[in-house]
Amino acid sequence: MRLVLNSLHDEVAAKLRERIFAGELAPGSFIDEPALCTSLSISRTPLREALKVLTAEGLLRHEPRRGCFVSQITERDLDEIFPVLALLEGRCAFEAATHASDAELIALEQLHDRLNRSAKARRITDYYEANFAIHEAIITLANNRWLAQVIGDLRKLVKLARLQQLHAPGRLEQSLSEHMAVFAALKARDAEGAEAAMRTHLTRQRVALRELARSQTSRLSA
Template identity: 45%
Template sequence: MSMIKRRVLYEEVAEIIARMIYSSELEPGQWIDEMQLCADLGISRTPLREALKVLASDGLVELITRRGAYVKTISPDELDELFPIVALLEGFCAQLAAENITSEELVKLKHIHSNLERHAAAKDIVLYYEENILFHDALKDISQNSRLQRLTLDLSRVIRLARQQQLKLGARLQQSLQEHRDILSAIEAKDGESANQAMSLHIDNQYAALKNQLVGADKNEMD
């Protein structure tokens, strides 16, 4: 009989804080009020500080001596380094998914996509983004390449800090939805090359939207 692995408290706390970051409840650059979090979560400082160390190692939090913990802010230079790598890896994930997907997996992927359609129609960016994560994670699972899954997971933790922000830009939500339609269509056709190209374009468009947002923010600060 297999043993059930029990999660320690700081891991649960780290997951809660990560969700707060991904949902923009904690914004990039924001100072994390440890005392308030302890009160809100009903925990002591010890598991919170262990959780913050985990989040720092994942690239979500920055720990500054004598100043505390801050939500990580991704710089334009970091975007320049990360997004081309993510486009390559996730494009390959989509290609493998198209080549390996089963009928049952396709049904599940279509269900996730239907939720994307519903949340986009409601203009609910938070729920759309949560479903978007499920869509991308499903493709990683379907790819059947465990090493590729680990590589993309490590990068996606950091990329998620920026990805949701680009959905708030004008028509980007509908563009993202159409890109997901194209990815799904290629996977349903079992066209690995087209799936790779569609996913790479999707990531490249995210990158361009974020770069434009950051350039605009910097210009406003200068003005």
């Protein structure tokens, strides 16, 4: 029975994550437990277990006597998260340069070819998909489950902010150049170079997001 319960609340947590990332449960919104139980056809027990999981991940916040709310990611949060991501993903690039086989680097090169084609055609959605696949591949190549776990948790929070950094002027081309610099270092088995290039990539991503946020604020106040 315990295994069944665990499986159910994990499934419920996954469904709620999807709704949060899709914007169906908006940042700051109240989690209506009775309504969710009805829509998901579940009892309160697996729902509450799922809410505990999402609260631990930072996607929800719990307020005593009030209930759960979808977390809101602030500019300060992003300023604090991105330097940590840069350090962690930089270390992944370092370890990937050390551990990756020739066959794995060939597979990674194919992902970069896909990224390059998407950038040249300005297919933003395809670029995001290839970009995500590359980051995930490098994390996998690092073969460090602790790095993977912490990065995964932080990336959920970044995803919650629903950011579109490639819409910043010139960012698409800059992002591509940064990715190619990381890959060049990986191919050369230059662990320190790969680490530095990945840190630069994440740092510049945050800069682009900050500039985009300022631009949007200026337009709204004009």
